[in-house]
Amino acid sequence: MEKTSKKASATIRKSSKRNAPAAKTQTVARAQKLKTPSKQHQLAALIVRDEGATLDQMIAVTGWLPHTTRAALTGLKKKGYAISSDKVDGVRTYRGIAPE
Numbered sequence: 001m002e003k004t005s006k007k008a009s010a011t012i013r014k015s016s017k018r019n020a021p022a023a024k025t026q027t028v029a030r031a032q033k034l035k036t037p038s039k040q041h042q043l044a045a046l047i048v049r050d051e052g053a054t055l056d057q058m059i060a061v062t063g064w065l066p067h068t069t070r071a072a073l074t075g076l077k078k079k080g081y082a083i084s085s086d087k088v089d090g091v092r093t094y095r096g097i098a099p100e
Contacts, residue, residue, distance in 0.1 A: 039064070043072055044098065047083060052095035 037045070039062045046053035046061060058069045073094060077083050080099030085092050 040072060040075070043069070044076055044081065044096070047073070047076070047081070047094050047096035048098050052093045054091055054093055058094075 042061050043058055046058055055066060055069060058064075059066060062069060062072070064072065073083055076096065082097040082099075083094060084096070085094045087093075
């Protein structure tokens, strides 16, 4: 009889494991809804505005160093963003268009 009870308990364990991924998926979905945007997304949001963003504005939002911020702009270019910059009165402003 012990063998029968072991099989029954093994069956119960297996069925409870099948439900675990669904519960985990729901938890991950809830966490993604509550998750704040990444710094890369914040940077993208800054440059696609009509007025664009200066390097100082991007640094203030992300907390990155200037060379890291410029590297992130290169990463956005690789993701398909069309980024341009212009310099007015010694201040460079970056503007971008999101990929379609």
